[in-house]
Amino acid sequence: MGTDITLQNVWFHYYPNTQAKENWAVKDVSLTFSQGEYISIIGSNGSGKSSLACLLNGLFIPSEGKLFINGTAIDSDQDRWEMKRRVGMIFQNPDNQIVAPSVLDDIAFGMENLGVTREDMQIRIQQVLQQVGLTGFEKKEPHHLSGGQKQRLAIAGILAMQPDVILFDESTSMLDPDGRNSILQLMSELHDVGITVIHITHQASEAFRADRIIVLHQGSVMLDLPKKSLYANAAQLDQWGLDVPLSIQLHQALRKKGWQVSDKVESEEQLVSELWTLM
Numbered sequence: 001m002g003t004d005i006t007l008q009n010v011w012f013h014y015y016p017n018t019q020a021k022e023n024w025a026v027k028d029v030s031l032t033f034s035q036g037e038y039i040s041i042i043g044s045n046g047s048g049k050s051s052l053a054c055l056l057n058g059l060f061i062p063s064e065g066k067l068f069i070n071g072t073a074i075d076s077d078q079d080r081w082e083m084k085r086r087v088g089m090i091f092q093n094p095d096n097q098i099v100a101p102s103v104l105d106d107i108a109f110g111m112e113n114l115g116v117t118r119e120d121m122q123i124r125i126q127q128v129l130q131q132v133g134l135t136g137f138e139k140k141e142p143h144h145l146s147g148g149q150k151q152r153l154a155i156a157g158i159l160a161m162q163p164d165v166i167l168f169d170e171s172t173s174m175l176d177p178d179g180r181n182s183i184l185q186l187m188s189e190l191h192d193v194g195i196t197v198i199h200i201t202h203q204a205s206e207a208f209r210a211d212r213i214i215v216l217h218q219g220s221v222m223l224d225l226p227k228k229s230l231y232a233n234a235a236q237l238d239q240w241g242l243d244v245p246l247s248i249q250l251h252q253a254l255r256k257k258g259w260q261v262s263d264k265v266e267s268e269e270q271l272v273s274e275l276w277t278l279m
């Protein structure tokens with residue numbers, strides 16, 4: 001069935017609340033995240049990305065507004081516990097997510113709380129190790145792994161709990177280029193097998209890998225665009241300081257110069273074929 005998450009006019013402030021409502025961390029956010037989507041959330045420091053992430057996995061409770069899973073309102077602690085299982089979270093610092101002295105125990109940790117049987121655990125551990133490319137690493141000590149490998153271990157631990165959604169909160173920002181690429185690649189693979197991927201990032205180049213881009217600013221949603229409408233909305237992307245991909249910039253520049261390039265272009269491939277017809 002999967003997990004569709006809906007936020008309906010959600011507001012959030014940190015306790016104790018001494019701030020005017022206009023300064024709350026999350027302001028009147030209404031969004032739906034459907035099973036299988038690949039979404040990026042981008043915004044400057046303090047724009048509310050992490051607060052939103054914590055609302056999405058049940059760690060925080062909306063100060064105002066409602067949250068629904070598959071149409072059912074999330075009200076009780078039991079509901080929120082179930083949300084945490086369905087929505088896994090990967091954080092920024094690879095070192096802060098290690099909980100056990102071996103790769104095997106680290107992956108087993110989350111499953112222990114779910115009451116998974118020993119046999120089932122062993123099967124799942126092998127599956128997730130393969131999924132994240134760490135087969136054969138069972139006995140290794142996590143602190144000997146590279147940053148990218150540590151993040152992949154954290155992802156393995158989440159995958160072993162069989163979530164529907166994985167939220168990545170700037171999970172690539174502390175990695176070297178190899179580590180970063182391996183995590184981006186893994187996000188695409190997880191999306192390919194039907195997991196909802198929500199990637200919070202500061203990097204426009206990473207954000208534009210997703211199929212849908214959400215821009216947050218001072219706690220509010222400023223833009224929520226499917227990838228195919230990015231060409232038509234390049235000016236708005238510019239306005240929010242996003243470093244738009246070269247093909248979108250080119251499309252915009254050619255139109256400004258008066259070239260007869262269609263405003264219906266939705267992808268790089270379409271832009272290329274448009275250009276061929278103009279040659």
Ligand SMILES: Nc1ncnc2c1ncn2[C@@H]1O[C@H](COP(=O)(O)OP(=O)(O)OP(=O)(O)O)[C@@H](O)[C@H]1O
Nearest residue numbers: 014015024025043044045046047048049050051052
């Ligand atoms: N633990 C906290 N206590 C009080 N205020 C907080 C806390 N964490 C965040 N805030 C405030 O809430 C607002 C949103 O912060 P949040 O961490 O959600 O933003 P962010 O977009 O994730 O930022 P960053 O890019 O720096 O990670 C900011 O004004 C921030 O100062």
Ligand SMILES: [Mg+2]
Nearest residue numbers: 049050051169
């Ligand atoms: Mg943050």
